[in-house]
Amino acid sequence: MTDVTRREWIQGALATGVCLTTYSLSTALAQTGAPAGGAGTAGATRAGEFNWVEPPAPGTAGVMGTTWGVPWAKGALKAGAAVRLIDGDGKAAAAQTWPLAYWPDGSVKWLAAAAAPASIKDGGFKIEPGEAAAGDVRLNVKTAGDTIEIDTGVMRCVIGKTGERLIHSITRGDKETLSNGRLVAMRQDAPGDAEAARRESFVSRIEEAFVEQDGPVRGVVRISGKHAQVAATGATGTGAAGEPRAWLPFTVRLYFYAGSDVVRLMHSFIYDADEHKDFLCGLGVRFDVPLRDQPHDRHVRLVGDEHGLFAEAVRIVTGQRRDPGSAVKSAQVAGRATPPVSEWPAAVRNGLHLIPAWGDVTLSQLSADGFQIRKRTKPGHAWIPAGTGKRAAGVGFIGGPGGGVSFGMRDFWQKHPVQLDVRDAHTERAQVTIWMWSPEAQPMDTRMYHDGMGMDTYAKQIDGLNITYEDFEFGYGTPYGIARTTELYLRAEPATPTREAMVIFADAVRKPPQLSATPQRFLETGVFGRQWTLPDTSGKAKAWIEANLSGQLDLYVKEVDQRSWYGFWDFGDVMHSYDEDRHVWRYDNGGMAWDNSELSPDLWLWMSYLRTGRGDVFRMAEAMTRHTGEVDVYHLGRFKGLGTRHGVQHWSDSSKQTRISTPVYRRIYYYLTGDERVGDLMREQLQALEAEKKINVTRKLGENRPVLPLPPVEMPPPGGDVNLGGLNYGNAMAAWITEAERTNDPAWHNRIVTSMKGIGELPLGFFTTGWTVNIETGQVKHNGSREVGLSHLMSCFGLPEIVHELVDLYGEQAPKFADAWAQYGRLYNGTNEDRQKELNLTFRAGNLRESHSRCTAFAARHGKNAALAARAWDELLGNRLTREPTIRVRRLEGPVGLNAIDEAALNTNSAAQWGLAAMECLALIGDSAP
Numbered sequence: 005m006t007d008v009t010r011r012e013w014i015q016g017a018l019a020t021g022v023c024l025t026t027y028s029l030s031t032a033l034a035q036t037g038a039p040a041g042g043a044g045t046a047g048a049t050r051a052g053e054f055n056w057v058e059p060p061a062p063g064t065a066g067v068m069g070t071t072w073g074v075p076w077a078k079g080a081l082k083a084g085a086a087v088r089l090i091d092g093d094g095k096a097a098a099a100q101t102w103p104l105a106y107w108p109d110g111s112v113k114w115l116a117a118a119a120a121p122a123s124i125k126d127g128g129f130k131i132e133p134g135e136a137a138a139g140d141v142r143l144n145v146k147t148a149g150d151t152i153e154i155d156t157g158v159m160r161c162v163i164g165k166t167g168e169r170l171i172h173s174i175t176r177g178d179k180e181t182l183s184n185g186r187l188v189a190m191r192q193d194a195p196g197d198a199e200a201a202r203r204e205s206f207v208s209r210i211e212e213a214f215v216e217q218d219g220p221v222r223g224v225v226r227i228s229g230k231h232a233q234v235a236a237t238g239a240t241g242t243g244a245a246g247e248p249r250a251w252l253p254f255t256v257r258l259y260f261y262a263g264s265d266v267v268r269l270m271h272s273f274i275y276d277a278d279e280h281k282d283f284l285c286g287l288g289v290r291f292d293v294p295l296r297d298q299p300h301d302r303h304v305r306l307v308g309d310e311h312g313l314f315a316e317a318v319r320i321v322t323g324q325r326r327d328p329g330s331a332v333k334s335a336q337v338a339g340r341a342t343p344p345v346s347e348w349p350a351a352v353r354n355g356l357h358l359i360p361a362w363g364d365v366t367l368s369q370l371s372a373d374g375f376q377i378r379k380r381t382k383p384g385h386a387w388i389p390a391g392t393g394k395r396a397a398g399v400g401f402i403g404g405p406g407g408g409v410s411f412g413m414r415d416f417w418q419k420h421p422v423q424l425d426v427r428d429a430h431t432e433r434a435q436v437t438i439w440m441w442s443p444e445a446q447p448m449d450t451r452m453y454h455d456g457m458g459m460d461t462y463a464k465q466i467d468g469l470n471i472t473y474e475d476f477e478f479g480y481g482t483p484y485g486i487a488r489t490t491e492l493y494l495r496a497e498p499a500t501p502t503r504e505a506m507v508i509f510a511d512a513v514r515k516p517p518q519l520s521a522t523p524q525r526f527l528e529t530g531v532f533g534r535q536w537t538l539p540d541t542s543g544k545a546k547a548w549i550e551a552n553l554s555g556q557l558d559l560y561v562k563e564v565d566q567r568s569w570y571g572f573w574d575f576g577d578v579m580h581s582y583d584e585d586r587h588v589w590r591y592d593n594g595g596m597a598w599d600n601s602e603l604s605p606d607l608w609l610w611m612s613y614l615r616t617g618r619g620d621v622f623r624m625a626e627a628m629t630r631h632t633g634e635v636d637v638y639h640l641g642r643f644k645g646l647g648t649r650h651g652v653q654h655w656s657d658s659s660k661q662t663r664i665s666t667p668v669y670r671r672i673y674y675y676l677t678g679d680e681r682v683g684d685l686m687r688e689q690l691q692a693l694e695a696e697k698k699i700n701v702t703r704k705l706g707e708n709r710p711v712l713p714l715p716p717v718e719m720p721p722p723g724g725d726v727n728l729g730g731l732n733y734g735n736a737m738a739a740w741i742t743e744a745e746r747t748n749d750p751a752w753h754n755r756i757v758t759s760m761k762g763i764g765e766l767p768l769g770f771f772t773t774g775w776t777v778n779i780e781t782g783q784v785k786h787n788g789s790r791e792v793g794l795s796h797l798m799s800c801f802g803l804p805e806i807v808h809e810l811v812d813l814y815g816e817q818a819p820k821f822a823d824a825w826a827q828y829g830r831l832y833n834g835t836n837e838d839r840q841k842e843l844n845l846t847f848r849a850g851n852l853r854e855s856h857s858r859c860t861a862f863a864a865r866h867g868k869n870a871a872l873a874a875r876a877w878d879e880l881l882g883n884r885l886t887r888e889p890t891i892r893v894r895r896l897e898g899p900v901g902l903n904a905i906d907e908a909a910l911n912t913n914s915a916a917q918w919g920l921a922a923m924e925c926l927a928l929i930g931d932s933a934p
Contacts, residue, residue, distance in 0.1 A: 053129065053130045053131065053521060053522060053525055054072065054074070054128075054129040054130065054131070054519050054520065054521055054522070055128060055129075055519070055520065055522060055617075056517055056518065056519060056520075056619075057518040057519070057520045057617075057619045057622045057623075058515065058518075058619030058620075058622075058623070059619075060512075060515075060517040061508070061511035061512070061514075061515070062508070062511075063504075063508040063511075064508055064511045064512040064515075064517055065124055065125050065517050066121045066122065066124065066125040067121060067266065067508065067509060067512040067517075068121060068261065068264060068266040068268065068493070068512060068516065068517075069118060069119060069120050069121055069124070069221070069222065069259075069261025069262075069264055069266075070118070070119060070124055070516070070517055070518060070519055071116060071117065071118040071119075071222065071677060071678050072116070072117055072518065072519040072520055072521075072676065072677060072678070073104060073114050073115070073116055073117075073520075073521070073674075073675045073676045073677060073678055074101075074114065074115040074116070074117050074131050074521060075113070075114055075521055075525060075526055075529040075531040075675070076111070076112050076113060076114070076115060076529055076531075077528065077529040077530060078107045078109065078111060078113070078530070079107070079109060079111045080111065080112075080529075081111060081112040081115065081133065082110075082111055082112070083103065083106065083110055083111065083112055083748075085112075085133055086133065086134060086135050086136060087101055087115065087131050087132065087133055087134065087136065088131070088132060088133075088134040088135060088136045088137060089117060089119060089123065089129055089130075089131055089136070089137070090129065090130040090131070090132060091123065091128070091129055092128030092129065096136075096137035097119060097123035097124075097129075097137060098119070098120060098122075098123050098136070098137050098138065098139030098140075098220075098221055098262070099117050099118060099119045099123065099131075099136060099137075099221060100117070100118045100119075100136075100219070100220060100221035100222050101115050101116060101117045101118070101131075101136070102115070102116050102217075103115055103116075104116045104674070104675055104678055104745075104746065105531075105675060105742075105745035105746055106745060106746075106748035107745075107813075108744075108753055108813055108814065110748060113531055113745060114531065114675045114745075115131070116678035117131060117519075118221050118222035118261070118678075119221065119261075119519075120139060120141070120221050120261045120262045120263045120264060121261060121263060121264050121266075122139070122140070122141070122263050123139070124517070124519070129519065139220065139221060139262055139263070140263070141156070141157035141158075141262045141263040142157065142219060142220040142221075142262055143155065143156050143157070143218075143219035143220055143221060143222070143223050143260060143261065143262040144219065145215055145218040145219060145223050147215065150164065150165045150166050150167075151163060151164060151165060151172060152165065152213065152214075152215060152225055154223050154225070154258075154260045156223075156260050156261065156262055156263060156264050156265070157262055157263050158176065158263055158264060158265045158496075159174055159175060159176045159181075159265050159496040160173075160174070160175045160176075161173070161174045161175075161258070161260065161267060162174075162175075163213065163225050163227070163258060164210055164213065164227075165210060165212075165213040165214075166210055166213075167209070167210060168186050168207045168208050168209055168210070168232075169184055169185060169186050169208075170185050170186055170187065170208060170210065170227055170256055170258075171183075171184075171185030171186075171258075171267075171291065172184075172185075174267070174409075174494070174496050175496075176265065176407060176496040176497075176498055177498070179296075179406065179407045179498075180294055181293065181294070181403070181407045181408060181409050181496040181497065182291050182292070182293055182409050182494065182496065183291065183292045183293075183294065184290075184291055184292045185289070185290070185291040185494075186207055186208045186289075186290055186291070187207065187208035187231060187254060187256070187271070187288070187289055187290070188205070188206065188207055188208075188231075188286065188287075188288050188289075188290045188437065189205075189206040189207075189231045189252055189284065189286060189287050189288075190203055190204065190205050190206065190284070190285045190286035190287075190443060191203070191204055191206070191277075191282050191283060191284055191285060191447075192204075192283050192285050192447055193281055193282070193283070194283065195283055195446075195447060195449050196283070196285075196446040196447045196449070201283075201447075203285065204233055204234075205233070205234040206231035206232060206233050206234060206249075206251070206252070207231065207232060207234055208229055208230075208231060208232075208254065209229050209230055209231070209232040209250060210227055210228075210229040211228055211229040211230065212226075212227070212228050212229070213225065213226070213227040213228075214226060216257070216680065219262065220262060221261060221262045222259070222260070222261055222262075223259070223260040223261075224257055224258070224259055224260075224680065225257065225258045226255065226256075226257050226680075227255070227256045227257075227258070228253070228254065228255045228256075229253070229254060230250040230251060230252060230253050230254065231250065231251060231252040231254065232248055232249070232250045233248030233249045233250070234248070235248055251276055251277065251282075252273050252274065252275070252276065252277070252284075252287075253273065253274045253276060253640070254271065254272065254273040254274075255272045255273075255681070255684070256269060256270065256271050256272070257269070257270040257680060257681065265495055265496045265497070266493055266494070266495045267493065267494040267495075267496075268491070268492075268493055269289065269491075269492040269493065269494065270489060270490075270491055270492075270680075270681055271289065271440070271489065271490045271491075271492060272487060272488070272489040272490075272634070272681055273287070273487060273488060274485060274486070274487045274639050274640050275450070275483050275484065275485070275486050275487065275488075276484060276485065276640050276641070277450075277483075277484065278484075279449075279450040279451045279452075279482065279483055279484070280451060283447035283448060283449060284441060284447060284448040285441070285443055285445075285447035285448070286439060286441060286442070286443035287439065287440045287441040288423075288437045288438055288439040288440055288441070289437070289438045289440075289492060290435065290436065290437040290438075291409070291435075291436055291494075292433050292434065292435055292436075293402050293403060293408060293409050293433065293434045293435075293436060294432065294433055295402075295403065295404065295406075295408075295429065295431070295432055295433065295434055296404070296406035296407070297341070297403075297404030297405055297406045298319075298345070299317070299318040299319035299361045299429075299430055300317055300318070300319040300320075300321050300336060300342060300356070300359075301317070301336070301341055301342055301404045301405055301406075302317060302318040302319075302402075302403065302404045302429055303315065303316070303317055303318070303339050303401065303402070303403065303404055303408075303500045304316055304317075304318065304362075304365045304400070304401070304402055304426050304429060305339075305400060305401040305402075305410075305500075305501070305506050306365070306367050306377060306396065306399070306400045306424060307396065307397035307398075307399040307400070307506060307507060307510040308375070308377075308391070308393040308395075308396050308397065309393045309394050309395055309396070309397075311507040311510075312393060313503055313506060313507060314367075314377055314390065314391050315337075315339065315503060315506070316362070316390075317336050318361050318362055318363065318429045318430055319356075319359050319360070319361045319362075319430075320336075320359065320362075321333065321336055321342075321352065321356075321359065322336060322337065324352070324359065326349065326351040326352045326355065327349070327352070328342075328348050328349060328352040329348070329349065331343055332348060332352075338502070338503075339405075339499075339500035339501070339502065339503070340405060340500070341404075341405035360381050361381060361429075361430035362379045362380065362381055362429070362430070363380070363381055363382045363427065363428050363429045363430030363431065363434075364379060364380045364381075364382065364383070364425075364426065364427050364428070364429070365377065365378070365379045365390070365425075365426045365429070366378050366379070366387075366423065366424070366425050366426075366444075367396055367400070367423065367424045368421075368422075368423045368442055368444050369395070369396050369398075369416065369417050369420050369421065369422050369423065369442075370420060370421040370442060370444065370445050371420055371421070372395065372417055372418065372420055372568050372570040372571075373394055373395070373568070374392065374393075374394060375392065375393050375394070375395070375396040375417070376389070376391075376392050377389075377390040377391040377392070378390055381430070382428075382430065395417040396416060396417055396424075397412070397416060397510040397513065397514055398412055398413040398414070398415075398416020398417065398422065398424065398438075398513065399411070399412035399413075399416075399506070399509060399510040399513050400412070400424050400426070400436075401497065401500065401501060401506060402426050402429060402434050402436060403497055403499075403500060404499070404500055405499045405500060406499070407496075407497060407498055407499060408497045408499075408500060409436065409494060409495065409496065409497060410493075410494075410495040410497055410501060410506070410509055411424075411436060411438060411492070411493065411494050411495070412438075412492065412493045412509065412510065412513035413438050413440070413490065413491070413492050413493075413513070414490075414491040414492070414493070414513055414514065414516070415490075415491070415575060415627070417570070418570045418575045418627075419440070419490065419570070419571065419572050419575050420442075420445075420570060420571060420572065421441060421442040421444070421445030421446075421572070422439055422440060422441070422442055423437075423439035423442035423443070423444060424436075424437075424438060424439070425437040425439065438492055440488075440490050440572070441572060448572075450483040450573075450653075450655075452481040452482075452653070452656060453652055453653055453656060454476075456476065456478060457476075459476050459477075460478070460710055460711065461710050461711065462703070462704040462711060465477060465658075465704060465711075466704055469595075471594075472593065472594025472595065473593075473594045473595030473596050474594030474595040474597075474650075474651045474652065474656065474657050475595070475649065475657050475658045475659045475704075476656075476657075476658055477658035477704075477711060478711060480657075480658035480660065481651075481653070481655060481656040481657070481658065482641075482643075482655060483653075483655045484638075484640065484641045484642075485638035485639050485640035485641035485642075485643060485644060486634070486635050486636075486637070486638060486639070486654070486655055487634040487635070487637075487639045488572065488573070488634050488635060489630055489634055489681055491516075493512075493513050495509065515623070518622070518677070520617070520622070520676060521676075522617060523538055523614060523615055523616065523617045524538065526614045526615075527614075527615075530812065531675070532611075532614065532672065532805075532809065533805070533808040533809040533811075533812050534808070534812065534927060534928075535611075535804075535805060535808045535858075535923075535924045535927050535928070536611050536614060536615050536923045536924065536926075536927045537615065537923075537926055537927040537930060538615055539553075539554075539615060539616060540926065540930065543933060544885065544934075545877070545881065545885060545933040545934045546926065546930070546933050548884075548885055549881075549922050549926065549933075552891060552922070553612070553919055553922055553923065554616075555891045556891065556910075556915050556918075556919055557609075557612055557618070557621055557919075559891065559893070559908050559910060560578065560624070560910070560915065561620050561621065561624055562906070563578070563910070564578070564624065566905050566906065567579070567588075567589060567905075573635055573654060574598070574631075574654075575627060575631060576627035576628045576629075576630050576631025576632065576635075577598050577599055577600065577628065577631050577632065577635075577636075577654070578598075578599050578605060578628070578912055579591060579596075579597060579598060579599060579912065580595070580596045580597060580598065580599045580602060580650050580911075580912050580913070581593075581596035581911055581912070581913075582909055582910055582911060584909055586901075587896055587900060587901045587905070587907060588901065591652070592652060593652075594651065594652060595649065595650050595651055595657060596650070597650065597651055597652040598650055598651060598652070598653070598654055599650050599912050600632065600636045600647065600648055600649060600650040600651070600654060600657075600664055601632045601636060601647065601663075601664050601669055601801075602649065602650045602664075602912070602913060603797075603800045603801070603855075603912070603913040603916050603917050604668075604669070604800060604801055604802060604916050604917070604920060605628065605912055605915070605916040606625065606628050606629060606632055606669035606670075607668060607669060607672075607802055607805060607916070607920060608915070608916040608917075608919045608920050609621055609624055609625035609628060610625050610629075610669075610672040610673065611672075611805075611919075611920065611923055612625075612919065612923070613625055614672070615923065625672075625673065626673060629669065629670055629673040629682065632647075632664070632669060633665075633669070633670050633682060633685045634685070635654050635655075636648055636654050636655075636664055636665075637664065637665040637685070638660070638665075639688065642698065643660045643695075643698065643699075644688075644695065645662065645665060645688060645689065645691055645692055645694065645695030645698075646660040646661060646662060646664070646665055646695050646698065646699065647660065647661060647662065647663070647664020647665035647666075648660055648664060649661065649664065659701065660698075660699050661699070661701060661732075662689070662692045662695060662696060662732060662735040662736070663731055663732070663735055663797070663801040665688075665689055665692065665695075665735070666689065666692070666734070666735040666738045666739070666801060666802055667685075667686040667689050667738045667739050667742050668734070668735070668738035668801070668802030668805065668806055669802070670682050670685055670686050671686060671738065671742050674686060674742075683746075686739065686742050686743075687743070689735075689738075689739040690739050690740075690743055692735055692736055692739050693726045693728075693736050693777065693779045694722060694726075694779065696726055696727075696728070696732055697719060697720050697726060698719065722779075723779050723780055724778065724779060724780075725776035725777065725778050725779075725785060726776055726777055726778075726779060727774075727775075727776050728775065728776065728777050729773070729793055729795065729798065730770045730793075730795075730798040730799075730803055730828075731795060731797055731798045731801055731803060733759075733763070733777065733803070734798075734801060734802050734803030734806045734807070735801070735802070736777065737756065737759070737806050737810060738802060738806050740752055740755060740756050740782075741756060741806065741809060741810065741813070744756060753814075754782070755780075755781060755782035756782060756810065756814060757782070757814050757817045757818055758781060758782035758783055758784075759777055759782035759783075759784055760810060760814055760817075760818035760821040761784075761817075761818045761820070761821070762775075762777075762782070762783060762784020762785075763775075763784055763821055763824055764818055764819070764820025764821045764823065764824050765784070765820065766784070766786055766824065767786070767790065768790070768792060768793075768843055769823075769824035769825075769827045769828060770798070770824055770825060770827070770828040771792050771793060771794060771828065771831070771843065771847075772786065772789075772793060773789050773791050773792070773793035774786060774787035774788070774789040774791070774793075775787070790845070792843075792845065792847045794832075794847055794848075794849075794850055795850065796850030796851045796852045796855075796856075797852075799832075799852075799855060799856055799858075799859055800852065800855060800917060804858055804859060804862070804920075804924070805920075805924075807825050807862075808862070808924075811825070822866055823866075825859075825862060825863075825866075826862060826863040826866040826867060827842065827863070828859060828863075829856070829859035829860045829861070829862045829863030829864075829866075829872075830842075830860070830863045830867075830872065831843070832849060832850065832856050832859055832860075833849060833853055833856050833857070833859075833860055833875070833879055834849075852917065853879050854879060854880055854914075854917065854918055854921055855917035855918070855920075855921055856879065856921075857876045857877075857879035857880040857921045857925055858876075858920065858921040858924035858925055858928070860872055860875055860876035860879055861873065861876040861924060861925045861928040861929045862924075862928060864876055864928070864929050865928045865929060870932065873929040873932040874932065874934075876925055876929060877925065877929070877932070877933065877934050880918075880921055880922060880925050881934070885934065891908060892908065892909075893906050893907065893908045894906070894907050894908075895907075
C-alpha cells in the first residue's frame, strides 16, 4: 500500500489550491458490510445459499436464464447424485446441473446449475440432494444434416454447421423473426491517415459446429471458423488454390434456456494479422429481419443513457401538416398497430406515400463519453442528425406488431468504438449489424508505438528497461495471437416491445442477473482453501485492516470510470503506477502503464469478492478476467501460451511469461459461473510448461550482441523436463490442479503429488536452483547445485495461494512439501543467523516484505509458532496502526488536470499484494492480531 504522509499531502494541496479530504476510518468500516466484532455478507437480496451478485434491476430477473457455480464440501455430494433447486418460497424449481470439479476422493467439489427465466424471478435459492423438479417447458435439440435445431418452447433456432450462416433462422410461433445471422469484418491495407487505402470485406466461414449441452434447461452450441474474404460477386472462395484470404479465427457459443426467447451469443476471435499491413476497420455480427408491417407500423428503438429511449417509426405520421387523428398517433408512438389506413382521414391516407420512409438508422459510440444517432432514407442520400447522448446501452429493436428482434451488446460503450446499424427498414427485409469495431472509427492500429529508438543490442535494451521499466526487443511487441470476447444478445419479439419492456431488456443486457453462493458457503466448503475469512472488525488491528481493504476496493472501483479505463482492447485492465506530478496514471510511461495482471490484481479482486460478496467487485473482477485472459495472452503463433508483462500497449513488452497467462487468475470466475470460454482458456494452459521452453527469460543478461535479424525459433521436442523456478511452478500447478479437478483423472492427481514430493526433497526447498519438472510425470530432478535461487516475485503471481490449496488437497501424501513452503516463509524475511542454521548458508533477502508476510503467516500456522505470527503482523503492519487514515483522497479541478477528479496516490502492485497478504494473515493467524 502506498504510504504518503499527511505533511506531503497538505503541502501538495496548498501548492495547487486543491480541496483536501481524507478517507475516514468510520466511512470505510461502514462499507465493509460487517458490524464491529462480526462478519458480514454483501450482495444478498434474500436469505439463502445462493443470491444475486447484485440486486437485479426491476423486471430483469426473469428476462433470461442464468448459470452459476455451487460449491460443495469434500465428501458432501457423491458424483452422480441427484440434486434439486429450491426457490425463495421453498418450492422446487426446474434446474439443470453438471459437475465442474471434483475433490481428489471423487466427490463433487463444484456443481454448475442452470435455471430458466421462469424459475429465477427471485433470489434466495438453495440446492440440496434430491430428485430435480421437471420444468413445464423443456429445451429440445435436434441435429440433422448440416443444421442444428434448438427449440426452447418459445422459439426455434436453426444453426448452421457449414457455410457462412451461423444462424439460419429464428422463428417464434409460425413467424420467422431473424435469418442469415453471420459474422462480418473489414480490413484496409493502410492506416486511417493513408490516402487511397484499399478496403476488403470478409464473412464468417464455419469449420466446425457441435452441441456442447442439449438440455433439458440449458443448451449450448459451439461454432468455430474463420472470416473469409468476400469475392467481387459477393461469394467467398471455394477452397481451390489461390482462394480468398481466411483469417481472424473465431469461436461463437450460442446459449439457450427452456422457455426463453433470448439467445446469448459469446463471440471470441483471435487477431492473427500483420499489424503493419492489416488494419481492421470493422468487426461485427449481422442478421436480417423480415418486416411484415406497413412502414408506419415498423419501429426502430435504441436505448441511450440509463433509460433514455430513441423510439421512432420508419414512416412517421405524427407532426405532419395533416393530422391522422389521436388513435393513429398514440398507437404509433406506443409501438402498437395503428388502425387500418382505410379509416384514416383522406388527406393523410392519400398522401401517405409522400411521407419519407427512414430506412437506415445508425447509433455510433466512438468514445466512452458520447454517442450519436443519425438516419437517412436510403443509400445515396444525406444522413440527418437524430439525437445524441453520453453512453448508449448498446440495445436496439427493429420490427413491428407482426414481430421483430431486440438485440444488444454488453459493455457497449465501455468497449468503444462500437456501433449499431439498421439498414433497409423501408423494404421487406431489414439488416442489422452490431459492430464490435465501428467502421466509422479510425481503423484498428496495433503497431508498436515506437520504432525501437536504436535499441539494437541486449545491452541497450537493458538500459531502456532501466529508464522506462518496459523491456523492448524487435519482433516481440506483436499483437499476433491475442484475442477478445464479446457478449451479445438476440431476442425474438412477438411484437414491438413497450417502452418499459425495452429498457428492462437493456438493463438485463448491461448487467445480466447472476446468482452466486454466499461468502459463508465459499468459506465453509473450503473450495479455495482456508486462506481467507469473512470480514471481522473486532479489535483495533482487524478494524483497521478491514477499513483499508474496503477503502482500496472502493478507490479502484471508482478509478475505472474516473480515469476512463475503457476501449476495445483496454476495458477490464487497470494501470500499474501513478504519476503524482502530472496527476495521471503513467499511461505512456513504459512498464508502468497497463498492469497486465502484474502482482495479481485479478486474484486480489476475486478473493475480495469471495469474502465480502460485493457485487461491484464481482463486476470489476469479471471484466478483468475477460480482458487479461484474452488480450494479455497469446493464443496463436510464436508466443502461444504465454502472456505479456505490463506496458504501454498490452502486447508491447518483450517479456512473455506464464506468470501472466496462469489459470490462477481465471479459475475462480470459471467455478463461479461455469463459463465455457474461460474453461477453454485454462485448458490452453495445460501446455504452459511447453510454452516456457519458447523464451529464455534471462537471455539478455550478460549479453552485448545485436538481436537483428531475429534468430529462428527452434523448439525442443515436446514433453520431457522443463527448467522451472518456484514462480513458474505455481503457474504450472494452477493449470494442473484445475485440470485434475475438472476431469478427476488420476493421472493428473499423481503428476501433482509426484512434483510435490520432489520439491519436498530439494536440498534448499523453494530456495533451490537448477531443478526441472517432467511434463508427463511431474518428476522433479535437481542438478546438485547449492546456490540459492531467490526472487521477490516468486510469491506475487499466485504461488502462495496455489500452495495453500495443494497442501489442503494433497498434503498428507507429500508432507515435506508443506515443510518446504514453511521454510521459505521463515527464511525469506528471516535473519542470516536463521538461514545459516537451517541451510548452512546466508543470502541477501529480497524486497516486498509486506507481501511475504503471508508466507511468514503460513510458517507460523504450520509450526504453531507465536513468535513467527508476531513477526508476520509486524511485516504487514509495521507502525501503521498509529496512523489514521492511510488512504487519503483530495479533490483536483482544472487547471491542475484535464478533468476534475478525486485523487489518491495508488499503486496497483502495492494494493494487490498488500490486500492479498492482509486477507491471508487474517485467515492464517487472525487470532493473534495485535
